[in-house]
Each structure stands twice: as structure tokens, then as C-alpha cells.
Amino acid sequence: xxxxxxxxxxxxxxxxxxxxxxxxxxxxxxxxxxxxxxxxxxxxxxxxxxxxxxxxxxxxxxxxxxxxxxxxxxxxxxxxxxxxxxxxxxxxxxxxxxxxxxxxxxxxxxxxxxxxxxxxxxxxxxxxxxxxxxxxxxxxxxxxxxxxxxxxxxxxxxxxxxxxxxxxxxxxxxxxxxxxxxxxxxxxxxxxxxxxxxxxxxxxxxxxxxxxxxxxxxxxxxxxxxxxxxxxxxxxxxxxxxxxxxxxxxxxxxxxxxxxxxxxxxxxxxxxxxxxxxxxxxxxxxxxxxxxxxxxxxxxxxxxxxxxxxxxxxxxxxxxxxxxxxxxxxxxxxxxxxxxxxxxxxxxxxxxxxxxxxxxxxxxxxxxxxxxxxxxxxxxxxxxxxxxxxxxxxxxxxxxxxxxxxxxxxxxxxxxxxxxxxxxxxxxxxxxxxxxxxxxxxxxxxxxxxxxxxxxxxxxxxxxxxxxxxxxxxxxxxxxxxxxxxxxxxxxxxxxxxxxxxxxxxxxxxxxxxxxxxxxxxxxxxxxxxxxxxxxxxxxxxxxxxxxxxxx
Amino acid sequence: xxxxxxxxxxxxxxxxxxxxxxxxxxxxxxxxxxxxxxxxxxxxxxxxxxxxxxxxxxxxxxxxxxxxxxxxxxxxxxxxxxxxxxxxxxxxxxxxxxxxxxxxxxxxxxxxxxxxxxxxxxxxxxxxxxxxxxxxxxxxxxxxxxxxxxxxxxxxxxxxxxxxx
Numbered sequence: 001x002x003x004x005x006x007x008x009x010x011x012x013x014x015x016x017x018x019x020x021x022x023x024x025x026x027x028x029x030x031x032x033x034x035x036x037x038x039x040x041x042x043x044x045x046x047x048x049x050x051x052x053x054x055x056x057x058x059x060x061x062x063x064x065x066x067x068x069x070x071x072x073x074x075x076x077x078x079x080x081x082x083x084x085x086x087x088x089x090x091x092x093x094x095x096x097x098x099x100x101x102x103x104x105x106x107x108x109x110x111x112x113x114x115x116x117x118x119x120x121x122x123x124x125x126x127x128x129x130x131x132x133x134x135x136x137x138x139x140x141x142x143x144x145x146x147x148x149x150x151x152x153x154x155x156x157x158x159x160x161x162x163x164x165x166x167x168x169x170x171x172x173x174x175x176x177x178x179x180x181x182x183x184x185x186x187x188x189x190x191x192x193x194x195x196x197x198x199x200x201x202x203x204x205x206x207x208x209x210x211x212x213x214x215x216x217x218x219x220x221x222x223x224x225x226x227x228x229x230x231x232x233x234x235x236x237x238x239x240x241x242x243x244x245x246x247x248x249x250x251x252x253x254x255x256x257x258x259x260x261x262x263x264x265x266x267x268x269x270x271x272x273x274x275x276x277x278x279x280x281x282x283x284x285x286x287x288x289x290x291x292x293x294x295x296x297x298x299x300x301x302x303x304x305x306x307x308x309x310x311x312x313x314x315x316x317x318x319x320x321x322x323x324x325x326x327x328x329x330x331x332x333x334x335x336x337x338x339x340x341x342x343x344x345x346x347x348x349x350x351x352x353x354x355x356x357x358x359x360x361x362x363x364x365x366x367x368x369x370x371x372x373x374x375x376x377x378x379x380x381x382x383x384x385x386x387x388x389x390x391x392x393x394x395x396x397x398x399x400x401x402x403x404x405x406x407x408x409x410x411x412x413x414x415x416x417x418x419x420x421x422x423x424x425x426x427x428x429x430x431x432x433x434x435x436x437x438x439x440x441x442x443x444x445x446x447x448x449x450x451x452x453x454x455x456x457x458x459x460x461x462x463x464x465x466x467x468x469x470x471x472x473x474x475x476x477x478x479x480x481x482x483x484x485x486x487x488x489x490x491x492x493x494x495x496x497x498x499x500x501x502x503x504x505x506x507x508x509x510x511x512x513x514x515x516x517x518x519x520x521x522x523x524x525x526x527x528x529x530x531x532x533x534x535x536x537x538x539x540x541x542x543x544x545x546x547x548x549x550x551x552x
Numbered sequence: 553x554x555x556x557x558x559x560x561x562x563x564x565x566x567x568x569x570x571x572x573x574x575x576x577x578x579x580x581x582x583x584x585x586x587x588x589x590x591x592x593x594x595x596x597x598x599x600x601x602x603x604x605x606x607x608x609x610x611x612x613x614x615x616x617x618x619x620x621x622x623x624x625x626x627x628x629x630x631x632x633x634x635x636x637x638x639x640x641x642x643x644x645x646x647x648x649x650x651x652x653x654x655x656x657x658x659x660x661x662x663x664x665x666x667x668x669x670x671x672x673x674x675x676x677x678x679x680x681x682x683x684x685x686x687x688x689x690x691x692x693x694x695x696x697x698x699x700x701x702x703x704x705x706x707x708x709x710x711x712x713x714x715x716x717x
Contacts, residue, residue, distance in 0.1 A: 007700055007712060014698045022667060038637055039667055121637070151702045151712070157674035158646055158705065161639025227703075227711075239615070239643050273651060278714060279704045285713035 001062045001370055002147045002292040004112045011154070012109045015116055019043050020102035027099060042122055042160070044115030045101055053420070054093045054101060055118040056108060058373050060128040060146040060170075061089035065360040065369040070111045072356035078104055083356065085341060085349040087413055087464055088167070089127050089373045090118055094420055116154060121162045123153035123234070127169045129177040130374040133293060134336050134382045136328040140189040140197055142172035144290040145226065148281065152227050159234050163241035164249035166234070167206075174493075179375065181205045181213045181495030182467055184251045185233060190220070197223045203233060203263065204255030207461035211497040212252050215260035217267065223286070225271075227279045232271035236263070296368040296383055301333025305386035320442060321393055321404040333386050337367075339379040339401035340411070344436040346400075347429045348414040349377030358399040366392050375464075376413055378406065409451045409518070410436045413464055417457030417474065418481070424457035426474025426481035431455055431510050438511035439518075448518060451531045452491070467491035469532050470517060471498045472510070483510055487517065487543060488535045502544055516547045555688055557669075557680040558657070560695065562688045565681070567607060567628060569661065580604065586630050586659075589614050592622070600625055609661060612640040616647045623654045631677075633662035642675045649676035649706045666691035670698060676706035 004012075019039070026036040040046075044055035056071070063071075071091055075083045078100050084092045096104060108114055117124055126149045128142045129135065149168060153159075159166075171178040172189040180186025186202035199221040205214025221229055237251045240258075255263045312319040327336040339359060342348050351359070359379055363371045366388050367381035374380055379401070384392060396402035405411045412435065415421065417428030432455055439445055454468030458475075465471035471486040482504040489498030505513050518531075520543050525534045535543075554565040567584045574588060576595055584605035592599060592608045599606060607628030608619060619629070629648060631641035641660070648654040659679040660672050669680060669691060682688050704711040 005716070007716065010699050011702070018697045035636070035665060035667075121639075154702055155671075155698065156703055157671035157701075158642045159639070160668075160671050161637050161642070235643050239640055243638060243640075277704070278709050279711050282713065288713070288716070 001064060002059070002143075002289065008151075009109075009112065012112070012114045012116070015043075015114060016102060016105045016109050019105060023099065023102050038120055038161070040101075041120035042117055043101070043105065044118035045098070046119060047422075051095045052098050052101070054096050054104065054115060055086070056091050056093070056113060056115045057118045057125045058089050058091055058113075059150050060126055060132070060143060061130055061373040061375075062143070063371050063373060064111075065363040065371065067111045067113055068356050068360040068363070068371060070107060070113065072353040072360070074104055074107060075353040075356065082350055082352045084347065084416065085351065085373050085377050085379070087349075087375050087377060087415070087462060088125060089130075089375055090125055091373070092416075094416070119165075121164050121166075122160050123156060123162075123166045123168065125167075126150055126153070127167070127178055127183075127375060129171055129173055130372045130380050131177060131327050131336050131382065132172065132372075133295075134327075134329050134331070134334075135173050135175075135177075136330045137174035138172055138330065139174065140172040140191060141290075141293055142170040142178075142187075142189050143293045144286060145172075145187070145189060145199075145223075146170050147289050147292070148226070148286070149230070152230065152279075156234075159238055162234070162238055163243045164246065164251075166237070166251065168230075176491070176493040176495070177375075179464075179467065179491035179495065182207055182211070182464075182491060183214065185230070186214050187226075192220055199223070199226060201229070204252040204260065205495070206250055206252045207464060207466050208250065209247055209459045209461075210250075210252060211461070211466040212256065213495045213497065214252075215255060215263075217260060217264035224281050225275060226281060228274045228277060229267070229271055231274060231279065232267045235270055236266045240266075295331075298331050298334065298383070299385065301331075301386075303332050305333055305389075308386040308389050311390050317404075318390060318393055320446065321396075321402055322389065323446070324404045324406045324408060325402075326389070327380075329383070331383075335384055335386055335389060337381045337384050337389070337392065337396075338374070338406045339381065339396060340403040340406055341378050341401075342405060342411050342436075343400055343403045344410070344440070345433050347416070347419075348412050348432055351379075355399055355401070358395075359401070362392065362395060362399075376406075376411060378411070404442065405445060407450050407452075408445045409439050409448055409453050409470075409514075410445060411453075412436065413452070413454040413468065415456050415462035417455075417463075421457060421462075423460055424474060425459075425476040426457050426483065427507075428455045428457040428463060428472075428474055431472060431474075431483060431507060434507075434511045435514050438515060448522070449530050452489075453514070454489075464491065465489070466497045467495065468498060469535070470514065475504055477504065481507055483507065485513060485517075485547075487540060488532065490532060499540055501540065502548055513547055517543055520546050554681065554684060556659075557682060557688050557691065559678060560692065562692075567605065569609065569630065569681075572611070584627075586628055589618060593618065596622065596625075607657075607659075610641075610644060612638045612644075616644045616652065620652050623648075623652055623656075626654075626656055628657040628659055628679075629654060630659040630661045630681075633660060633664055633668075636663040636665050636668055642671065645672070645675040645677050646706055666694040669694045674701065674705040674707045 202214035418424040456463035486498030586607035609630035
């Protein structure tokens, strides 16, 4: 992973010092609430329903064992002993005291971490595929490009006060595990026929109140021009994006209003002035960054480990886990392992300080001392020898990481919801738990197969409900919490926004509604179809009919 | 008297900033004036004929392209921040400096606070009319908030990756 040099380190230390001063001025009454607001937000500090919430950046989801231990320390020392991994590969602390935040940031800086631009109307943490660098279907490693974007966007003086927040995602694999279609900018790293690296550029995707899939404005941007082109997009957005209504301020509204073709023309006109300037990337810089992402010291294996395969045959529990929680690795004899943070009755993405310590420990012993955070709110050990998998599985079971449900219905993406968040219309965590309890038969879950169930407590869509195969949105109906269900969303390569099933439901109806939806799928599917395939073939009507049929 | 931060020092303000709806009526011939864009576009001829110094100010929803051909007439171009969280004037400042090579004073006016000064200077502002209720001496410290910068901007055209040892 990327290791700071003295420049990177100095900048995060400068930031800690700056924020310490700002916090002191706020506490002394020299900065008003309104003036402090964007300053604290650009350091990830929200004021939530019960206490401040601090969001710490995990750039593109990469974290070392040492950094994970520091998060555990902060959870213990400054919070209530746990932290929450978010859908944007970040981590959140729900209970820090405001006056402690400068100290927390200083602790983070000691291990090359920060909370810079994790909130506010600025360029946020760049996200990517959690299996970057190891996935068997990867074409180009996206991580060096993510780091290059991180540095370019950090304290960018022109774009610190954009009309609204701005999120960039990068994908370099055949499957899109970074959901680039629903980001302000989605970058698909590709190689052209000559073997040169470049980017397919999507712009104006997003969730929230106006869910929309991004439009392609460039089919091949040679890598040298990545940053000048991003500068051009951001400048057009900064100048012309709406600022009169925060619900219409995202770049997607501007792209839609102008049409993608006209937006692209404006970007190209701006870019014509700045293309080839000093911000044009150099081979030397790309090499400097890329050398941090070279392959670790893998052992040579000729193929799959025989003992591991035999154990899968003989032990059903291990096989269930291996089927769901392992990802094919590009190096023979290795696997990427997902540590599930989705056992029933725990808020999705939550981890205790002990679990974080344990995950760090597992990473050190099994996976070159590194971990990744996924946008499905799980953790990943990316480089585990197959011969170690059985032992690792047993340790995972002890620590509560072994729920064999990755990618299944109970691997729910869920925002903190009304239990924590001041914006939420409804609670989301209890809905997730009720659904998990209903689907407690593992064989049935495996039989249902790949299914993304996403829950957001309000239309800001932090739980990505629009792109869930089944999406659940908390709504407020005359002061009561209700839930609207959508079907057919998809965050993968052919991203799509789910369609609303019909009138919303009370909380206690939700498990039954999901059961009926699943029944319709199971009754109608062909042997090779997953939920999404069946939905796309038979459409909404059969689901609607079943769910809203009069009880008899 | 309003004070101004300019080139790292605090000086007394000698220019008069005219309101957005100002007219030519009763304008002093010899004072140094910063006029709103609308007045300039309508009465450029008359304003050029005055003896006093001339500057123009743009609101955050006005674009520097409107004065790109006229820059030779202005000693000051002031860019307004109606609220500090409106970031459009940062882009206007960079275009003035980087694209139109404007050599005169680029002044930040409006809701100008110390925590934005570092970014403003990077974008080519060299004068800062700090909000009147704030202490400019203390604000000077903010120019030292960061000891280095990653990206190219008006103050440093070379991004860090072209300067890294």
C-alpha cells in the first residue's frame, strides 16, 4: 500500500495543527456555529442526533494492520468500544467528544491516516474495487490512480467549496465492484488496442433524491491527461453547478440540465486551455506511486491446494463459508477472504475494538499485514494462502467474522439510520435485523443465491437502496416510520436504478414482504437465473400481485 | 477605516467599493473606485475618462469572461464571496491570473474569513478585505497553515510530483 514520504506526512500534521486551532477558536466563541461547520465537516466531523460523529478516511479502502490497531485504540479510548465501516470504505466513530477530535486526528496522523475531506462540499475519498490488485478478472490495477487522485484532490484550493459533495470511483476489473455508474465521476481504467492505459469517463451518476446512472463523456482519456481533465470537469461544475437549492446542486443535475453532450463540450472547451500544462502526469510520478502497489512476496504454487479442496469436500460448514466468502485470486494457491461484519443482530458494518484488533492480528499472520474495507461494509484479507484457509476459518468463527453470507440476502448494506443519524426518516438497522432473523436457514439462503438487499433510512441513500436488487427506503408518513420497497436495482457493470414496487409498508410487515418477493423469484426462476435475471425477465407485475394480494 | 491584507501586510483601505446598484450620478472624479460589473458594462467610456483609479468587482455569479477584453483598464479586480461557502470566485480568480494574465490586484471581498485565506492566495488573490468584525493581525497566521501543496495552482504552477525530491 501507499507509504507516506515526508511531504505527505507534513501535510497531515499541518492539518491536525490547523484543526486544533480552529476547534480552540470555536470553543472560545471566536468562530460561530455556521463558520465552524464547513471547517469541521472537511475534517469529517458531524454533529449527529446524540453526539458528534467522526468519519475517518480509508483511502480507496486500504488499511494496514497497524492502522487498524489504531482505530481499535481510538474506539476504546475516545468512543464506546466500537466503530462503523461505511459504504464508502470509510470508518465512523459515533461517540467522540468534540474537544477530543484534534487529539484523535493527531493519533491518526501517527499512522498516516486522516479525516481530510471525508465530508463537506468538496472532493471526497476516492473509492474502488475491494479486490483491486488481486482479482482474477482485473485488467488494470486502479490503486495507483486512486492515490494520484487522492493527492490531487487533497486541499485543492479551487474546489474546497463546491456546490455539493463530490465522489469519484475507479474500477479496473471486468466486473464493476466500485459502482462507478452511480458516482459524480466514474472512471473505468482500460487498455486500448495498442496496450496504452486510459480512462473511460462517466459523469453525473448518483443516488440520493434523484437517482441516475452516469453518462459517458469520454471513451478513452490517455492516462497522462487524467488530472487536467478532472480539473476541467470540476471547474465547469464549480462555476455552473446550481447553488440555490442543495437538492439540485449535485453535478448530475447540471449534466442533465445541459445534456451530457453539451456538458462534455464545455469540459472540452475548458480542457483545451489546460491540456498539456504542468499538471499533465509523468511516467516518473506514475511509477513512483505504482511501486507502492506491487505484488507482495507470494509463494509459488502450481495450482489449488489439495488439502484445502479435501476439507471443502468433507466439511459442509467450511464449504459453505468458502463458497460465499472467498474470491478468486489471480495468483495460484491464494484466495481473497471476506471477513463478514454482518452477523444477525449486529448493525451492518459495526466492529468492536476487539474485532478490529483481531482483524489486524489475522492480517499480520495470514495476509501480509494489510486489509481492505468493502463498500458492502465488510473487511477483506486479500492475500491468503489456500493452505491457511481452514485455520483462518476457525479463527474467524471465534471472532464473529465467519458468517457465510457474503453476497447473499442477509449481507445487507445498511446506513446507521434513525438510531443514530439526524437526517433519517426511519430506523434501518432493526429492519435489517428482522429480515436477517426471517432468513435464518443457511441452505435456503445459498439456494436463493446472489442478492443485494440495501436499506437507507432516508432519501439521501447512504444505504444505496436504489441499486439494491431489493431496495428498502425509510419514509416518514404522518410521523410514522414506513418503508418503500424497490426491485431491480443494480450497481454492477450495467448499473440500473430500482423500480418502486408500490405503496410503502409498516416496519413489522417488512420481513413478510421480502419473503413474498423471494417466493415469486423462487417459483419463477430457471435453473441458471439469479434474482436480478428473473426480475428482468418477468418484470414487476408478478411481484406486485403477490405482495399486495388481499390476505385470505 | 477598513483595513486590507495585502502581500502579507495590513494596510489602510483607500479605495471605495460601490454598491451593486450604483449609478454615475455624483461619482467623484478623483477618488479611487471599485465599480460593479453592471456599471462598467454600461458606462465604460465615462468611467475610463475619470482621473481617479479604477477597479471593478464581480459577484460570484458573474464570469470573468465579461471583462477579459477590458483588463488593461483596471488596477483592481475584486471578486465577491456573498457567503464564504460559495466557491465560484476561486475559479474566477484562477482564470484572471492563469488564462488572462491579469497583473493587477485581485481582491477578495465579502464574507472573507481567515480559514479561507490560504486557498484564496493559492488561486491568485493578493488582497483580502477581511470581514470587518475580524482581526487581520491574527488572520495573517493562516497563510502558514500548510507547509506544502500537492497540486498546481496560480501561486505554484508546478504540482508536487514535479518538485518531489
